[in-house]
Amino acid sequence: MSVSNRPPIRVGMIGIGNWAQHGPIRVLNLLPDYALSTLFSQRRKAAEVGAAKYGFDHVADSVGDLVRRPEVDLVAVLTTAPQHAAGIRAAIEAGKDVYCEWPLTTSTALSQELATLAEAKGVRTFTSLQRRFAPFNRYVKDLIGEGYIGRLRSVRMHVSMNYFQPQLPKALAWTAPSENFSSMVAIYAGHFLDMLFYAVGWPESIQALAVNQFPKVKIVETGEEIATTNADEFVLTGLLPDNAVVTVHLEGGKRNGSGVQIDISGTEGDLRVTNTSAFGDVGDDYRIFGARGDKLDLQPMPIPSKYDVLPKAGLPSAVMEAAENFAAFARDVRDGTSTAPTFLDAIRMHRLIDTALSSSDSGRRSAFDASLFG
Known part of the structure; x- marks a missing residue:
């Protein structure tokens, strides 16, 4: 269920590897608070095939092209850890909110540098420490x-x-x-x-x-x-x-x-x-x-339904944890809160x-x- 009647958050995605297809793309198609806008891959053919398969509206020619597009609200960095910093930096410098997989970068110092840059630019950040949700x-x-x-x-x-x-x-x-x-x-x-x-x-x-x-x-x-x-x-x-x-x-x-x-x-x-x-x-x-008590057998404790409110989709549990994270970020955008893990949590x-x-x-x-x- 959408958290509001606001227009969906339009996502520009950098990278379309195995996890991107297994997790985030299925999550973004599941949640009505998001729309797949633009895709970039270093292999143009992979981007074209992925865009057609998953419903992206556009294929970008470069990272710079993707982050500058007005139809992109949130940049999702889904490359390998050594490549994260370049995509994050480009998104921040373009003034776009940015999501990145964990590990955020290959070092604490580099992650801190990017978090400081994001704060100076006033952009929202969040990362995939989603198992907490x-x-x-x-x-x-x-x-x-x-x-x-x-x-x-x-x-x-x-x-x-x-x-x-x-x-x-x-x-x-x-x-x-x-x-x-x-x-x-x-x-x-x-x-x-x-x-x-x-x-x-x-x-x-x-x-x-x-x-x-x-x-x-x-x-x-x-x-x-x-x-x-x-x-x-x-x-x-x-x-x-x-x-x-x-x-x-x-x-x-x-x-x-x-x-x-x-x-x-x-x-x-x-x-x-x-x-x-x-x-x-x-x-x-x-x-x-x-x-509770002494010398008792541990009994099953079913998880109350209030903790599981996302659309039923038959997706892997690891993917649904990612969905919880993206749902939290959408609520943050709506309410001005900060419940989804940010780059500071990653640091x-x-x-x-x-x-x-x-x-x-x-x-x-x-x-x-x-x-x-x-």
């Missing part, structure tokens, strides 16, 4: 806030995925160099840590361990081996407000039984969240279990990962300031 996560956040478990004592999250084994298709060889910030830690830790801390609160101090167990990655098509320092095992412990403790373990390259489990304990009760997938395809839905996640990796190198616990600032 999953219906289950908003429900868990409210349960904790309403006192279901009493005072929060501990949080444990384990996330594992079949991805990030020691082989890559040639098309993804660019993700192996650590400077491209497209690793398991950059992508999965970024998304899941933001999701978790949105619900339970941000840590005040952390200590981390990032381990590379696959120092060489083989390219499937050629057999070429590429050296990499990217961690495929990541453990973070920390102290939350009010002396609660948090432990997170992310595990890449898991052959079997991957998924998500979150245990949240308090002085009055407990919650458990599970999913058999860390990505989220059709039917990969999170389940919540809880109990906070950049800083958290920087702090964690520094802690892993030093072996020391580090303070963390979770406040948002430009």
